[in-house]
Amino acid sequence: MRPLDPARGVYGIxxxxxxxxxxxxxxxxxxxxxxxxxxxxxxxxxxxxxxxLYRLRRIDELLEAGLNLxxxxxxxxxxxxxxxxxHQLRQQEREDRESTDENGRKRG
Numbered sequence: 536m537r538p539l540d541p542a543r544g545v546y547g548i549x550x551x552x553x554x555x556x557x558x559x560x561x562x563x564x565x566x567x568x569x570x571x572x573x574x575x576x577x578x579x580x581x582x583x584x585x586x587x588l589y590r591l592r593r594i595d596e597l598l599e600a601g602l603n604l605x606x607x608x609x610x611x612x613x614x615x616x617x618x619x620x621x622h623q624l625r626q627q628e629r630e631d632r633e634s635t636d637e638n639g640r641k642r643g
Contacts, residue, residue: 541589544574544582551583555591562591568604570594570611 574582
């Protein structure tokens with residue numbers, strides 16, 4: 536059995552709201568403020584992923600720490616960029632390892 540992709544939207548809005556302890560209205564409001572963007576079905580129904588649930592919890596943490604929504608948007612954007620850069624670095628390291636022999640010399 537394959538593990539669930541954390542980016543795949545599987546939870547409806549009411550289930551997602553219950554899992555993170557927020558109201559459905561708050562989730563809709565965060566979306567309107569462009570703090571998250573859940574997947575949509577062909578019929579337009581929101582589907583929240585594990586990644587979305589993590590993001591909602593992070594928003595709550597940042598609010599509790601005293602940040603306003605503009606500050607939260609900036610923090611989330613920087614965290615997303617950081618994660619993307621780490622992913623790119625790991626990919627480059629993997630490619631470098633695959634392109635060298637056991638003595639560290641470039642293949643080809």
